Each structure stands twice: as structure tokens, then as C-alpha cells.
Amino acid sequence: MQTKVFQVLADNTSGVLSRIAGLFSRRGYNIDSITAGVTADPRYSRVTIVTSGSADVLEQIEKQLSKLVDVKTVMELAPDDSVYRELALVKVKVTPEERQSIIAITDIFRGKIVDVAPECLIIEITGGIEKIDKFLELLNGHEILELARTGMAALSRGIENVTYLP
Template sequence: MQRVYSLLVDNNSGVLSRISGLFTRRGYNIDSITAGVTADPRFTRITIVSSGDEIILSQIEKQIAKLEDVIVVKVLKPEESVYRELILVKIRANAQQRSEIVSIADIFRAKIVDAERESLVIELTGTQSKLEAFLQLLDGYEILELARTGIAGLSRGIKDVTFIE
């Protein structure tokens, strides 16, 4: 079972290290982690995807909430949240393959962000399932490099927004 946690934390040095250290010390798994400053530079939003059974996932939430710099921990349920991930893919592409690859990119509304004589770099943002489907269609091509950001997510609507003075 997988769970997505959205953390609002104080933007202090070492906060990400302390949070990831908690996972390391307790033997919890991090499937992905993203972090970035919010609209208010005093705070950072961290999105963590972790997996385990219900007991472990509940323990993770409780342990994170105990950390000093953590202001709010939310579990982002798929039906009540928006998740996105970014992927950059560098593909070997000769003249014949180039139009085929561009067609696949167009289907997914991906962007060609770099084109060289023998390769293309494609950027795609979306859900994990969209990115996986894109990669499956690229299966017959040589992927030279691949980078993924991990999930960033927010809850829908305004009911769960945390306002801090």
C-alpha cells in the first residue's frame, strides 16, 4: 500500500535531512520525496510518497508530526488531491525515428525541450500512470537518460488550507 504525505514545515536548514533521517532510523521506505519553498518563504512544502502496511503508514504520519519543524502533516487521498510528476527523457533518435517519437510526444502533450542531431530531450508532466504509459510507448527506442522529480501534490479545494500568521 502506498500513501502520499504533504508536509508544511519551517524553512530551516537541515529540515529535509531530519525528516529523511527519521525514515532511515526507523527503516521506513521513501518511494519519492520532493521539496520546495511555498508562496511564503518562511515555509517549505514537502511531499513524501511511502509504502508499507497500514500500521507502518500510520506510524510514519505520527512520527513525522512529532518533528520540531513540522507544522502540518496531511495525507493526500487520490480522490481529494491533485498529484503531478515531471519526467525528462533523452532518447536516441535518427532522422527516421524522430517523427515517430515526436508523434508519441504529441499524444501525451509532452514538449521537446532539446533537439540534437542524434537525440531528443522530452519533458512530460502528469500523473504517475500517464508517465508510465508514455515510457511504455517509448519501449522500442533507446532511452539514453531519464530523470523523474517524484510526486508533488496538493489537496483539492480550500477546506484543508493551513493559514499561518
């Protein structure tokens, strides 16, 4: 089992995300995370998919994605040549005594407290998947009421870019 990050550039039409997601469920591929949004060229959407499987399966995933009529390019974003980021919102139950220590942990991870209520906090944190996992680990012992993770967004490093035209 390996994990790969694919960047899919697809026509920004209705139903494109369901076609991509449907391909994964239909053929029994795993989706660890999937994010989608419009690119700098509004005709295209960028879909970032984190997936895992054997080498053969990952090769098929790349080919099957490329085969979709709406898909323009499929690129693997290798860890060494790419920047991976994810955003998480964490709602933690706190007592007045605990509040300071949680704020301290959040500062270390360069997170932000975005909402404060008498009995809880909402923390916003961005970073690679491991960083967020690590942060959640450090919150161990505190009660996490709710957690929302966006899934991974990623770009390749350097000047190289995917061309939108024609």
C-alpha cells in the same frame, strides 16, 4: 502494502529535509519519492512524500513526522481528493527515421520536445505517475539515454487549504 502521499508543512530552516529523510532511513520506512520547495509563505517548506508500507507503518510514519520539532502539519493527500503531478525529462536516442514517431507519441501525451540534437531528443512530460510510466512504456524499443523524474508534487482539491499562521 499500501501507498500513501503525505504533504508535510515544515519550517523552512536549514537541515529540515535531512531530518525528514533521516527519519525514514533510521526507522526503515520506504520513500518512493520526495520533493521539497518553499510555499506561498516563505517561512514554510512543503515536502511531498510518496511512501508505502502496511497500515500500521503508515500510521507510524504520519505520527513520527508530526513529532519532528520543525514539522507543522502532516496531511494525507488521498487520490480522489488531490491532484498529483510529476515532471520527467527523457533523453532518447533517435535515428532520423524514428524522429517523427517519437514526436507523435510525445504529442499524444502533451509532452514537449525541449532539445534536439542530431542523434537524440529531450522530451519534457508532466502528469500523474501512471501517465509518465505509460509514456515510458510506449517509448519501449527506443533507447532511453537518460531519465530524470522529479518525484511527485501534489495539492488537495477544493477551497480547503493548510493554514500558515501563526
